[in-house]
Amino acid sequence: MIEPGKNKFKLEELKKEQIFKAPKGYFNDLPQVIQARVLEENSKRQPIQIILPKMALRYALPALLLLLAVTFVLMNDSSKDLEPSALIAQVDDETILYYLENEIDLTTNEILESVPDLYLEDEFGNITDGMEEINIDNEMLEKYGIEQELTF
Amino acid sequence: MESMDSLTFRMQKDEMDDQELISRIKNPESRNFGYNLLIKKYQQRIYWHIRKMVIDHDDADDLVQETFIKVYRHIESFRADSQLFTWIYRIATNECLNFLKKKKRRFFLPIGDVEHELKQKIDQSPMIEGDEIQKKLQKALLKLPDKQRLVFNMKYFDEMKYEAIAEITGTSVGSLKANYHHAVKKIEEFVAND
Numbered sequence: 031m032i033e034p035g036k037n038k039f040k041l042e043e044l045k046k047e048q049i050f051k052a053p054k055g056y057f058n059d060l061p062q063v064i065q066a067r068v069l070e071e072n073s074k075r076q077p078i079q080i081i082l083p084k085m086a087l088r089y090a091l092p093a094l095l096l097l098l099a100v101t102f103v104l105m106n107d108s109s110k111d112l113e114p115s116a117l118i119a120q121v122d123d124e125t126i127l128y129y130l131e132n133e134i135d136l137t138t139n140e141i142l143e144s145v146p147d148l149y150l151e152d153e154f155g156n157i158t159d160g161m162e163e164i165n166i167d168n169e170m171l172e173k174y175g176i177e178q179e180l181t182f
Numbered sequence: 183m184e185s186m187d188s189l190t191f192r193m194q195k196d197e198m199d200d201q202e203l204i205s206r207i208k209n210p211e212s213r214n215f216g217y218n219l220l221i222k223k224y225q226q227r228i229y230w231h232i233r234k235m236v237i238d239h240d241d242a243d244d245l246v247q248e249t250f251i252k253v254y255r256h257i258e259s260f261r262a263d264s265q266l267f268t269w270i271y272r273i274a275t276n277e278c279l280n281f282l283k284k285k286k287r288r289f290f291l292p293i294g295d296v297e298h299e300l301k302q303k304i305d306q307s308p309m310i311e312g313d314e315i316q317k318k319l320q321k322a323l324l325k326l327p328d329k330q331r332l333v334f335n336m337k338y339f340d341e342m343k344y345e346a347i348a349e350i351t352g353t354s355v356g357s358l359k360a361n362y363h364h365a366v367k368k369i370e371e372f373v374a375n376d
Contacts (some may be wrong), residue, residue, distance in 0.1 A: 048230070
């Protein structure tokens, strides 16, 4: 043990020396050993490289084509841009009549409720225009056989 | 046995230059030949670089092989903006550091046990020859953190320039200088107090 303060070991005063040794002939054989390992690894990897393109062709390619076809159809679907009135215009009158007669069960009131007043006014004018207010008493109603509950 | 003293770090005249080596390796027809020349050119430098870090010959042998296999696999991605030897050194350095990290993980008491194991190898391995002070120096080096030991080895033993070490380790020259200076101080202290 060196006394504190006295010291000291100086690295620069030490002769630089390599103490490690390798087995004799090691560096002559090493390139062949490494190349043998590379060949071995390459042969292990090769089947994977062959399988991958086959799998890609068998599964991925049809899926990709299908996806492209669907995308193409959706992109070129002109019907999605049409207005509802244009779509209805494409249906022939007989079909519409048949549908209205047989498929729809709506009362007149329901139909009138669903049509905006403004539309009715535009088409027919206000149906009460020009009409005088009529007061009908109960006696007159009885005379014509109409029940009292029916009031306007 | 072969020692590092017999090896010169300067490029031999008969060695093919790196550019030529790379173009041969990238050409499928001359690939194996070019790769063989590359291994012959760099094997000793890489082996001693690794060996000083892992101490044991068998471990160094495994890591040298792994390093050159990685060089083979990734040579296509090598770009000429860095020197071939610094690129290979970098791969070897990563291999070493990862190996030592894994080795420390295997022990439950990290630094002490690995250091103890490697010290024993320095004392007992037939493939380590040197006088007492040289062995003391190697044991003192084991007390340094791995990265600091790596920098010390490259500067002190391999006599590499700081710029080259910076390229390999991805550290600035300034911090490498400071790192080396601290390493020298610590080693002198360790050896003196041992």
